[in-house]
Amino acid sequence: MNARAPAQGTSATWGETAAAQHRIDYGERFKYPALALGASVVAAPLELPFAPAVVGIILARAAFPLWKRTLANLKKTGRPNADLLDSLWVLVHGATGETFAPALAICLTETARVLRDLTAITGERRKPDMVPNRQYWIERKGRRRLVLAKDLRKDDHVFLGPGDRVPGDGIVVGGDGLIDEHDLLGGARLVPRTVSDEVYAASLLTQGRLVVAMRRLGAQTRMAQMAETVKERPWKETRISNYMEEIGNRAVLPAIGASALVFAATASLPRAMAPLQLDFAQGIGISAPVPVLASLHHAAQNRILVRSGHALEQLAKVDAVVFDKTGTLTERGVEVGSVETSLSSVSEDELLYWAASASRYVLLPFSAALVAYAEGRGVALTASDPLDYSDSGVVSQVDGYEIIVGTHQFLASHGIPVDAEYHRRHDGVILNRSIRYVARNREVLGAIFVTNALRRESAVTIETLRRMGISCYLLTGDTSKSANAVAYQLGIRPGCTFAEASPWHKVEVLGRLRRKHKAVAYVGDGINDAPAMSHADVAVSFQQATDLARETADVVLLDDGLQGLCYGIETAREAMRLVHQNIVAVTAANIAVVAGGVFFNLGTVSAVVVNNGAALLACLNGMRPLYSGERRDPEIRRTTLRDDEGLLGIPWRKRGRPGVAGAFGGHAGHPGPA
Structure with missing residues (x-):
């Protein structure tokens, strides 16, 4: 006999039950099944007159959730499922005084179900901490102090510098800076933020300084709400296990009919009981989810949800x-690919000096990439205030010169023409690079090529x-x-x-x-x-x-890396191989038990061991992904x-x-x- 619902006999699915639990109450799960098995073993040699009745009562209590579930399913759907076969099998054996086999079956089934539930709750306690509980300088009621992130309150003014992670959702009330917001919004890696702009928990301040008034903290932040939607959802059955279970449920009435025919032909109750053990749907219901759940948790532990x-x-x-x-x-971010001058009198470093100095205090992704590239080449920059800037370009005064850095459309809007043929046919364009031109006092000095790097x-x-x-x-x-x-x-x-x-x-x-x-x-x-x-x-x-x-x-x-896709596909393929193995094992065991009982008068205890033992071994087989070790990606050589x-x-x-x-x-x- 196999079973799959929680021992309490509730109407909730096992996935929902497992997700709601933080631990398995082994005492509650095994109390009555173990007591029934122990009583059936002890009562037989004692031969006390009241022993069979006591053992029968304990067995009935252990089987009560199964019978209750069977009646609930008939009432709800009007169709029998494999629970009906198990209920009849336990009821008939218990009524005839053979209590050991039903008690053993219930214990083995509960063991397999516990293995499945252990797999379901594995790794549930792991939860990433997007905002570390570090100290922040704040201003509260006119006083400055250092407090931990967990002690922040609404309306606190938090002071942030480069490298600080925003501890909550809030409004910028002072300063300006460049925020790395891709954890929440995707798209551009860096976005400028200034007074009255909103910032979100878990985003990172990369440049500048900000004073942020906290509006939402902890579970109220956008980050926390998204974490709730991204966390692992309850398991959903695979189509193949659904299909096999449906076949098993359709075999219930034929199995009962076959049992009646065998009894009519042989007048042997043990032989007639054999078809009632054709409940491979229940075995699959226990064993098929285990490799799926184990693989889901193994993937999550290796940074694939x-x-x-x-x-x-x-x-x-x-x-x-x-x-x-x-x-x-x-x-997502941009990087400088190459630099090209259009005047022989201007070197690449000089071109970078004018362009990066003009862009130095512009908080836009291209400007940040340009300044980093110039400083990486050892170009010393000067301070300049931008006169005008947008995503397309910037106009600044550098050392008394008007410097314009921008797209050909940006230069054209300022009355500076760019050779369209040069722009259209340039090698840099063909190599997937955007061009930003540099003009000094309205004379084009050269071009800087930027790209979304692979x-x-x-x-x-x-x-x-x-x-x-x-x-x-x-x-x-x-x-x-x-x-x-x-x-x-x-x-x-x-x-x-x-x-x-x-x-x-x-x-x-x-x-x-x-x-x-x-x-x-x-x-x-x-x-x-x-x-x-x-x-x-x-x-x-x-x-x-x-x-x-x-x-x-x-x-x-x-982990925001593409290699996880390859590992995820390999994990999924291995999971489905295990599902197929478990289906074959459970189905073969059921057919062997039924055939052995009908044609060879296979003993009841032996049938239980083969039938339920196959489901138990299938569960253990399905847990293999939990012990597969850590993910190893191919080395990146190029x-x-x-x-x-x-x-x-x-x-x-x-x-x-x-x-x-x-x-x-x-x-x-x-x-x-x-």
Whole structure:
């Protein structure tokens, strides 16, 4: 006999019960089953006249949750399930005075169920601390003091400097600075914040100084609320275990009919009882979840959050992965790639001096990257106050000169023309680099090339996926040149690259790919990726993605690294191999017990040991992922599969590849934001 509901016989699923518990009450779980087993062993040799009645009462108490659950299911669904077979099996054996076998079955079943519940609650106590409990200088009621983060109160004014993590949600009431907010918002890595701007817990101040008035702390912060939505949800059954359990439930009435026929043909009650042990649905209900839960917890311990058993099953089937570009295959922040002067009288360091000095106190991602690059080359900068700046550029006075640093559109808006042909055909553009021009007193001195650098692990991830037999695609809203540059460097074939795609174009591409592959995973981190993620078989995102992308994702890479995707797929494949092994073991044991009982008069105790022992061993087999050790990613030996200089030999400057609309023969698809 097998069982799967909590020992208390509640209507809650076992996953909900396990999630609600912080520990297993072994005494409560095993009290009556162990007492029934012990009484049945002791009572037989004593041969006391009242012993059978006492043992029967104890056995009935141990089986009461099973009978109660059977009646509740019949009342709710009107259809019998495998609980009915177990109930009849225990009832008949108990009524005939054979108490040892039912008591042993209940004990073995409870042991298997406890193993499953132990797996379910493994790792529940692990919770990341996004805001360390460190000391902060604050101003409270006109007095300054040092307090721990846990002792902060609403309306405290907190003083923050470079490297400080914001301890709560609040409003900037003084100063300005550059905040790294990608933990919460994704997108640009650095954003400027000044008076009246809102800042959030767990974001990091990288430059400047801020005074922040606290508005929400602890569980009320946006970070804490998102942690609640991202934390692991209760297990959801896999389709294969659902399917096998449904087959088992449909076999209940035939099994009862077969029992009646065997009794009519043989007049042997032990033989007639054998078909009632055809309850492999219950064994699968216990043993199939264990490898799924163990794999979910093992993945989480290795910084991969898989939200459900169904997501794990789909991840195991993945044979195609579609990547967004910016923030997924490339870094979110920008970096300076190269510097080029247009005047022989101006050196690269001099160009950097003018550009970085003009941008030194501008709190924007490009400016921060430029200043860091110049200082890294040993260029000494001077102080200057910006006269005007935006995301496109900056105007400053440096040593009495007007310095303008910006895009060709920004320079054009200030009456400074840039050679359009130079801009369009420059090698830097083909290599996926944006150009910021530098002008001194309205004369263009040269250009600075910036790029979203490839993630260090992008190349090894693509290579690993390909060795695993998985096709890789690039699907982005960026230009064809930018997409082709990244695809070429990472070894993604041109036929697998789609550019200039709106969110709804991405959905169309995914639809076509899903018809071609068994299961398609989409990896993205932005708001515009959410429609595609919701239409993929498996949606993958990062801990540092936008809220919407992260909440849409079935799999969250908690360390913000792509290599976790390869390990997650390997973990999912191993989990499903264990599920199949457990299903085969439990089903084979059930068939052997029924056949042995009907044709060979297999003893009741032997049948219990084989049947329930198989479920117990399957549970132990399913727990193997918990002892698989720590994740080991392939060593990153190179950041690209191809040298990007090879891009310059491809005639994309003359004939660019079409974007998504071109690939669809001019069909624009659904209208949507770019």
